[in-house]
Amino acid sequence: MSAPILQVSQLTKRFGSLVALNNVSLEIREGEIFSIIGPNGAGKTTLFFNIVGLQKPDAGRVLFRGADITGKPPHKICDLGITCTFQVPRAFAxxxxxxxxxxxxxxxxxxxxxxxxxxxxxxxxxxxxxxxxxxxxxxxxxxxxxxxxxxxxxxPVLLLLDEAGAGLNPSELAGFMEILRRLNEEKRITLCIVEHVMQMVMGLAQRIVVLDYGEVIAEGTPQEISTNPRVIEAYLGKGAVC
Ligand SMILES: Nc1ncnc2c1ncn2[C@@H]1O[C@H](COP(=O)(O)OP(=O)(O)O)[C@@H](O)[C@H]1O
Ligand SMILES: [Mg+2]
Missing domain, CATH: 1.10.238 (Recoverin; domain 1)
Structure with a gap:
């Protein structure tokens, strides 16, 4: 098993009385394709923003290759090699x-x-x-x-992708997944994908964490996650095609 590239430990982020992330801990390993899934509002984007320094957590730590990067400014975190894509393609119109x-x-x-x-x-x-x-x-x-x-x-050495496959048709999605696979295999970029498109998650990820209401409710392989009763109840729904 490879060493961790990113360790998120007991991360909490509040917006007023809303707890968007509640004690979230997870670990991404060097070279893997990791995925975070969960319903809308689960805290996925907030987690990315707190990793890359766009927001500061209220509690908890983020370690990159063992070094504490919690609350560092975004350009410093980018210099270290962590970058995220944005859910709404940014204003480069x-x-x-x-x-x-x-x-x-x-x-x-x-x-x-x-x-x-x-x-x-x-x-x-x-x-x-x-x-x-x-x-x-x-x-x-x-x-x-x-x-x-x-x-x-x-x-980047660690690339965080926020719903990058949303809205693509099956052949566009297949092409996009192929690019991501090449980046991972040939360029050795560690990927963390936040995604609702299960075809992409199940086709690419080696390990998956499930967030619900700001909390980690499950962690495992695609096979374990797709058959986990709690995940099916909270997110995938009965009869979900994985
Ligand atoms: N800047 C913000 N101010 C207030 N509430 C926010 C802000 N960003 C996110 N939230 C709230 O935090 C929760 C998690 O949001 P988000 O991280 O965007 O979820 P996801 O990406 O999983 O859909 C939601 O209830 C959302 O409304
Ligand atoms: Mg989001």
Missing amino acids: NMTVEEAVRVGAYQRYRGREVQRKVDEVLQICELEEYRHQRCCDMGLAPLRRVELARALATE
Whole structure:
């Protein structure tokens, strides 16, 4: 079993009286594809935001390769190699695809290295033909790949994907999953996917954690999770196709 890349320990986040994360602990290992699932409002996005420094937790710790990164600013966490994609593709509407990806690359590179990185991730994400197209003119599937490319351009070792497969049709989804598989196998990027699309979760993840009302209610392999009565009750529903 590989060493942990990220350890979340007893993390709590409140918004006023609402407890969005309640004592959440989980561990992601180097090189794996990990998934977090759960109903809307379970706290998945909040967990990502508290890992990457966009929000500060009220209690608990986040360790990256053993070092405490709790509450560090987002650019510092990005420099360490943790990046997340955003659920709603961000406001790059008036930028071209290349410009949007360049924003990511500037996080880590300068000078000629920026364009080298942009070209590399455009190729990986199969976006070369869209290079000069404005983001607002693009369909959902290539736009999801732009968001992935922007994140990849920051050179993450741990990539957190927030509902990146939402709204894709089966063939678009298969293509997107293939890109993620390659990133994991060839680039050795550890992936954590938050997803409602069960085909993607069950097809990619080695281990899954289930959140419900801000609490971890189950953890296991896809097989264990898809047959866990508590998960079926809270989320998958009876007769869910996994
Ligand atoms: N910035 C915020 N202010 C107040 N409440 C929030 C905020 N962000 C999220 N919440 C609430 O926290 C809970 C968890 O939200 P979220 O993390 O977005 O869930 P998920 O991503 O699992 O759908 C929800 O009840 C949501 O309404
Ligand atoms: Mg969310």
